[in-house]
Amino acid sequence: MSHESPETFADQVRAIPGGEHLEMCYSCGTCVSKCLIQQKVEPEYNPRRLLRMVMMGLREEAFRSPTTWLCSACDLCYPACPQQIHISGVIGAVKQLAIEAGYESPLETVSVDETLCSGCGICVMACPYEALHLVEKEIEGEMDLVSEVDANKCLGCGICVAACPLGAISRPGISNQEVVAQIEVPTDGAPRLITFVCDWCLRADDDVSLLESYPDNVRVIHIPCSGRIDPQMALLALRSGIDGVLVCGCAPGECHYKRGTYVSSCKISLLNRMFDQMNVGDGRVRFVQIGTQDRGCIRTEVDAMLEYLAAWKEAQ
Amino acid sequence: MAAPDAKPKLAFYWAASCGGCEITITELGMRLIDVGDLVDIVFWPCAMDFKYSDVEALGDGEIDVCFFNGAIRCSENEHIANLLRRKSKLLVAFGSCAYEGCIPGLANLYDAESVLERVYDTAPSLDDSRGTRPTPSSQVPEDKIEIPVFYDRVKTLAQTVDVDYFMPGCPPVVDQVWNVFQTLLAGELPAKGAIIGADAKTNCDVCPRQKGESGMRIKEFKRPHEVTLDPDVCFLTQGILCCGPATRAGCGLPCINGNMPCRGCYGPPDGVVDQGSKLLSAIAALIDTDEPEELPRILDTIVDPTGTFYRFSLADSILSELKYKRG
Numbered sequence: 001m002s003h004e005s006p007e008t009f010a011d012q013v014r015a016i017p018g019g020e021h022l023e024m025c026y027s028c029g030t031c032v033s034k035c036l037i038q039q040k041v042e043p044e045y046n047p048r049r050l051l052r053m054v055m056m057g058l059r060e061e062a063f064r065s066p067t068t069w070l071c072s073a074c075d076l077c078y079p080a081c082p083q084q085i086h087i088s089g090v091i092g093a094v095k096q097l098a099i100e101a102g103y104e105s106p107l108e109t110v111s112v113d114e115t116l117c118s119g120c121g122i123c124v125m126a127c128p129y130e131a132l133h134l135v136e137k138e139i140e141g142e143m144d145l146v147s148e149v150d151a152n153k154c155l156g157c158g159i160c161v162a163a164c165p166l167g168a169i170s171r172p173g174i175s176n177q178e179v180v181a182q183i184e185v186p187t188d189g190a191p192r193l194i195t196f197v198c199d200w201c202l203r204a205d206d207d208v209s210l211l212e213s214y215p216d217n218v219r220v221i222h223i224p225c226s227g228r229i230d231p232q233m234a235l236l237a238l239r240s241g242i243d244g245v246l247v248c249g250c251a252p253g254e255c256h257y258k259r260g261t262y263v264s265s266c267k268i269s270l271l272n273r274m275f276d277q278m279n280v281g282d283g284r285v286r287f288v289q290i291g292t293q294d295r296g297c298i299r300t301e302v303d304a305m306l307e308y309l310a311a312w313k314e315a316q
Numbered sequence: 317m318a319a320p321d322a323k324p325k326l327a328f329y330w331a332a333s334c335g336g337c338e339i340t341i342t343e344l345g346m347r348l349i350d351v352g353d354l355v356d357i358v359f360w361p362c363a364m365d366f367k368y369s370d371v372e373a374l375g376d377g378e379i380d381v382c383f384f385n386g387a388i389r390c391s392e393n394e395h396i397a398n399l400l401r402r403k404s405k406l407l408v409a410f411g412s413c414a415y416e417g418c419i420p421g422l423a424n425l426y427d428a429e430s431v432l433e434r435v436y437d438t439a440p441s442l443d444d445s446r447g448t449r450p451t452p453s454s455q456v457p458e459d460k461i462e463i464p465v466f467y468d469r470v471k472t473l474a475q476t477v478d479v480d481y482f483m484p485g486c487p488p489v490v491d492q493v494w495n496v497f498q499t500l501l502a503g504e505l506p507a508k509g510a511i512i513g514a515d516a517k518t519n520c521d522v523c524p525r526q527k528g529e530s531g532m533r534i535k536e537f538k539r540p541h542e543v544t545l546d547p548d549v550c551f552l553t554q555g556i557l558c559c560g561p562a563t564r565a566g567c568g569l570p571c572i573n574g575n576m577p578c579r580g581c582y583g584p585p586d587g588v589v590d591q592g593s594k595l596l597s598a599i600a601a602l603i604d605t606d607e608p609e610e611l612p613r614i615l616d617t618i619v620d621p622t623g624t625f626y627r628f629s630l631a632d633s634i635l636s637e638l639k640y641k642r643g
Binding site: 118125126127130144145159162164165167230232236238239252253259262265266267269271273274277279280 | 425518520530532553560562585588589590593594596600602603604611614620621623626636638641
């Protein structure tokens with residue numbers, strides 16, 4: 001601890017690693033225009049305003065602001081900032097002070113079923129936000145090592161839900177059971193396609209509504225992050241007679257949850273490598289990465305997949 | 317002591333497997349003599365002199381418990397599986413081959429012809445230009461010779477006949493074998509379809525190694541012979557693929573205690589349908605890189621993904637199902 005206690009709220013933020021560049025902000029708002037959270041989730045979300053609140057000493061307002069809690073450190077704003085402020089670092093510093101002051105995250109977070117958890121630590125290593133750690137606890141009368149969630153750090157991306165080999169981690173809406181229950185497509189002549197779409201890769205409203213306009217043979221399953229994908233879901237889909245699986249995630253470097261798109265890309269690549277080894281590799285499970293500038297790309301991808309699957313069915 | 321004719325009748329059989337399951341039974345040592353006192357062994361071709369006709373002569377359901385090890389690889393395996401099913405009250409898939417296909421099941425990566433070609437034509441140790449192949453039926457001057465038909469697909473016992481219990485392990489460890497014998501002989505029968513001789517959770521649950529911490533990720537997979545392994549920390553944090561996170565506990569960790577990663581032979585834990593894809597999902601979540609173009613190179617360091625993630629469970633996997641559904 002420093003022996004000189006910082007004077008102002010801004011001093012406190014600056015004293016935390018990441019918060020140093022606070023005062024370089026001249027409130028241009030470029031960060032806001034880059035950010036997907038304001039557009040997709042929370043109109044009140046505004047990094048520019050949060051930085052201003054800090055400089056004006058509006059401590060309680062800053063701690064209550066959704067900006068403090070919703071930033072996922074995707075850093076889309078970072079290269080755009082003319083002052084090169086690492087904005088997520090500053091927001092992280094505010095969040096740290098908010099947590100110390102007893103504020104809590106308003107986000108829906110994951111939870112661990114401690115009776116199922118084996119304490120393997122996979123989730124701990126996989127989490128992009130260091131929100132999980134192992135603790136020694138008494139479970140059903142015995143001391144056991146289990147995973148524990150820091151609800152203030154968890155952003156609910158679901159990467160750990162997919163990574164947990166025992167299905168011990170879940171989050172309302174994206175548990176294994178809830179996702180698998182959606183893997184169902186009416187049977188008819190048209191190619192049956194399951195499209196898993198991450199909540200962030202489609203920037204344009206047109207693209208989102210386009211997905212709803214496909215007929216029943218295209219089932220769209222929304223997931224918070226493509227890193228939530230579990231290859232078993234693709235296998236279950238193919239086994240149930242669905243013709244193809246398309247997973248859509250963010251472009252490399254633009255993933256809303258930092259590493260989800262790498263994780264998903266590794267899973268689908270490995271799955272396809274195994275299909276090739278088994279001599280069943282026929283391009284029916286694909287991963288596409290959609291960049292923030294790629295408007296209209298989802299239609300191209302889905303149509304290309306449907307066309308491919310139609311030809312594949314014809315050849316069977 | 318019950319009258320001799322009231323002793324339960326036991327059978328052991330060995331289909332497509334390496335013989336390790338038979339050895340694990342002999343590892344019971346002096347306890348085998350106790351078993352011999354308590355039961356009548358009516359069929360155990362590996363250790364005692366029996367013929368198939370001895371089994372055929374038994375009444376249906378006359379064998380109380382049959383421990384069947386080995387996968388179903390040829391018509392003979394299939395025939396005996398059906399025969400023993402009919403003659404047994406309880407049929408136990410004993411060991412990983414019968415339970416989930418095990419190493420023989422990896423032949424599902426190929427078809428029968430490729431396997432035969434490798435074994436009879438292209439293996440480097442061969443010096444035979446005659447194109448010899450096992451022929452199911454062949455005429456020789458003296459008689460017609462029939463040998464079993466070699467199938468395209470390796471199946472598990474349960475994909476062939478109805479199975480009462482499954483006992484994992486390659487091979488099942490001897491203490492678990494003893495526990496299972498005692499449990500079944502005491503008449504304490506678990507629910508049909510139960511996994512016996514193993515625990516519900518995974519090896520990580522009982523592994524004493526130091527687990528991974530936040531931010532520990534894998535940028536390159538290594539194979540055990542390429543590095544000096546720290547005996548006290550999690551293999552995954554050392555970049556070594558360990559199947560422990562998705563493998564049922566119960567073996568007592570002989571591999572891990574020998575400073576080798578878990579290879580997955582006890583099969584999936586409770587609640588996991590497809591061991592390989594769950595393992596893949598867990599391992600892929602640990603891969604990290606600052607350069608996306610590096611990803612294929614990192615994945616290349618997983619030399620044989622199917623043989624690694626499904627080393628013991630390929631025949632029982634959704635991946636296999638997809639292959640054979642296509643016909």
